[in-house]
Amino acid sequence: MPDTMTEVFEAQRDRLRAVAHRVLGSHADAEDVVQEAWLRLSRQDAAAIDNLAGWLTTVVGRLSLDVLRSRRSRPEAPYDEIVVAVDEGPAPEDDVALADSVGLALLVVLESLAPGERLAFVLHDLFAVPFEEIGRILGKTPGATKMLASRARKKVRTPVGPSGAGKSQREVVNAFLRAARDGDFEELLRVLDPEVRLTVDTPDGVVVVLGATNVAAGARIGAAAGGQEVLVGGLPGVVAWHADGRPMSVVAFTVVGGRITGIAAVADPARLAAMELPEPPETVGAGR
CATH class of the missing domain: 3.10.450 (Nuclear Transport Factor 2; Chain: A,)
Incomplete structure (x- = not known):
């Protein structure tokens, strides 16, 4: 992978870690997700990726969604x-x-949200990711994704900072x-x-x-x-x-x-x- 690609990824690493951490509430899980995103990027043709930041956000979002859905215990x-x-x-x-x-207040409420609601709320409300992009991660229309975020927002109703x-x-x-x-x-x-x-x-x-x-x-x-x-x-x-x-x-x-x-x-x-x-x-x- 060209050094420029490595540099671009490193420039995005902190943001990606913050996204994964807010979605998952776990530093360890966030680190794992970001590392997996790097491995997937290393197998891609750099020239085929028009928007690297958007591509990485999508990958981290999908990986985080997989982790949320796998949490059963x-x-x-x-x-x-x-x-x-x-x-x-x-x-x-x-x-x-x-x-x-x-x-704790946010984590308790986030744990009660469905994975799609949690991802839509965190990505849109905390990181200003457009609903179109979140919809691609969830496999839903922008309108349906907006409704997920709205439902989550009503359930949270607490300061997130x-x-x-x-x-x-x-x-x-x-x-x-x-x-x-x-x-x-x-x-x-x-x-x-x-x-x-x-x-x-x-x-x-x-x-x-x-x-x-x-x-x-x-x-x-x-x-x-x-x-x-x-x-x-x-x-x-x-x-x-x-x-x-x-x-x-x-x-x-x-x-x-x-x-x-x-x-x-x-x-x-x-x-x-x-x-x-x-x-x-x-x-x-x-x-x-």
Whole structure:
């Protein structure tokens, strides 16, 4: 392969990796997909490819779609790549890792999407790939592809960019946790956005609760009423533990404009087992 082709591919590598990572939510899978795209390119006649960037995007999209369709065992989902750490304030050296991570809130929702919906949403909404090009990857018309992305967009309805857990955000989350613990329904409604979206990944699938009233009504169940303060993919969150030290759930909060707009929880033991969590506090299991 001519050096110019190699140079063009290397110039595209970071973008291709970002596309694959956002579609798949896994650095390891993304690297595998990009490497396979390189191998396929090396077997092509360079002169026959008019638009190399478009050709590579199509190949990476199709390979990513194959990976999505092959995921049938729930523990294989890339929850092990969500950064969960005790919240001790911002650490500058972690900024790059957090910015490159797929947030828990987005990952929980993306996992509930059909492969075609997920690919169409990520490629179009995050990388501005035209529907005509996405349609060729999916084998669908541009109109049908646009409908897939629209359905996915309605299901997601959460900010997709990285967000830091600033002091003001943590204060809002702590207010929610106190209100949940005390059963203060009015305070819960004050800190929840009227259109807040709660997603819970359970052993039986993803459960979605919409609206402040509905979320507040069930806020005292699960981990919302207590737990260890953590950062989950850069978002303020909590980890709750069973008395024997096993993780019960991980919850991440999205705060916009002083109110909680999204709550994402993982309560599936298989998913939790794949995540690298901090050690439980010494108080967990004390007195048993």
